Amino acid sequence: MEITLNHYLAVAAILFAIGLMGVIMRRNLIIIYMSLEIMLQAANLTFVAFSRFNGHLDGQVFVFFVITVAAAEVAVGLALIVALYRLKRTTQIQDLTSLKF
Amino acid sequence: MNAFFFWLFSGGMIIFALAVILNRNAVASALCFTFSIAFMAGLFVMLSAFFLAAVQILVTAGAVMVLFLFIIMLLDLTAMEHIPRQKIWMGCTLVLALGFLCLVAKTLAFTPPALNAPLVEQSPPPQVISIKPQVNAEGVTQNVDLSQSQIDRGDDTHRIGRLLFATRLRSGQTSYVAPFEITSLLILVATIGVIVLCKQEERPRPRSHEVIDREAPPLTPKKEPALKN
Numbered sequence: 001m002e003i004t005l006n007h008y009l010a011v012a013a014i015l016f017a018i019g020l021m022g023v024i025m026r027r028n029l030i031i032i033y034m035s036l037e038i039m040l041q042a043a044n045l046t047f048v049a050f051s052r053f054n055g056h057l058d059g060q061v062f063v064f065f066v067i068t069v070a071a072a073e074v075a076v077g078l079a080l081i082v083a084l085y086r087l088k089r090t091t092q093i094q095d096l097t098s099l100k101f
Numbered sequence: 102m103n104a105f106f107f108w109l110f111s112g113g114m115i116i117f118a119l120a121v122i123l124n125r126n127a128v129a130s131a132l133c134f135t136f137s138i139a140f141m142a143g144l145f146v147m148l149s150a151f152f153l154a155a156v157q158i159l160v161t162a163g164a165v166m167v168l169f170l171f172i173i174m175l176l177d178l179t180a181m182e183h184i185p186r187q188k189i190w191m192g193c194t195l196v197l198a199l200g201f202l203c204l205v206a207k208t209l210a211f212t213p214p215a216l217n218a219p220l221v222e223q224s225p226p227p228q229v230i231s232i233k234p235q236v237n238a239e240g241v242t243q244n245v246d247l248s249q250s251q252i253d254r255g256d257d258t259h260r261i262g263r264l265l266f267a268t269r270l271r272s273g274q275t276s277y278v279a280p281f282e283i284t285s286l287l288i289l290v291a292t293i294g295v296i297v298l299c300k301q302e303e304r305p306r307p308r309s310h311e312v313i314d315r316e317a318p319p320l321t322p323k324k325e326p327a328l329k330n
Contacts, residue, residue: 002219003107006209008148011111013205015118017198022122025194030127030173034134037165038118041141044157052148053216057260060150061277064261067153067160068284072291074165078172079298085176 008049016042029081029091033074040070106147114140127173131166138162152258 015038022035044063051059085091117137124130138161145154265277 001104003104004217004219006212006217007107007111008144009209009212010205011115011144013202014115017201018115018118018122020201021194021198024197025191026122028127028178030169030176030178031122031130034121034130034169037134037161038121038137041138041161044153045141045144048145048148048150048153052150053220057257057264058275060153060257060261061264063150063153064156064265065277065280065284067156069287071160071165072288074168075295076291076298078168079295082172082175083298091176091178 005049005053009046012042012045012049015039015045027092027094029084029093029096030078032093033077033081037070037074040066103147106143110140110143110147113137114144127178128170131169131173134169135162135166138166150257152261 019035019037019039019042022038023032026032026035044066047059047063047066051057051063081091084096088096090096114137117133117140120133121130121137124133138157142154142157142162145151145157264274265281267274267276268278270276
């Protein structure tokens, strides 16, 4: 069986769905953050697959940028989680309801 | 052979991604995430994106996961892992994900057939010799004047570098120099932001924080539901 573009796109979609499930299902802020990363990586896989099958390299340059920005974003996000933990002593989202009214 | 590796890498990636969201232990989740990323790097190699595979391993599986593990161990999350799961909520999530997948499956039917053809090895496979500094008779390294055809034939690291830093553009080529520079600014801002966020205040905490601290639940807020089951 030959591997086509649709195979890669389907795998990326499954990975994205798993990340989506993680974001909605899990209650731990850090696991939710990891699931967000999974979704980001699924988008990366799509980019690379399209870039390969189109014969352009611009998609790979985009993935390079995405990885860079994701690394910066993870650093800031985890710093936010640490600051939140200092204030509230928890990372469970059901305990973080200050904005609810 | 190609198909075998595709199924191996994608299957491993998906199984480990599932393990990330199903594991109760946050450290195990982080390790599964690392394996998932490693398998994805394998998929990148199959798509002949060797540079990105290396970057993926180094940055995401290396740096980002070390950061995650540091934070998990710093915050000591073991006390919070015994919250029972809500079966209904999980079912809703599953239905949502399956709906999303159905949508994607419907869309995939519209992929143009020309794009969807299996990959044929493009006429010569990437030749590393095509871009190499030449050494002249006196032993001095000369920069080769690269013609465009040579750039197109180089391996993907060379070609991405050319794309990222190209200042003389062909028609229809996008310049990525400005975004690249702006990325450096973004990283600087992120660094400063992280330092500001994580800096411990030297002076005694203001009163409002203390009030919040007293109201906040103690370290193990949800022990009772676990005991009930």
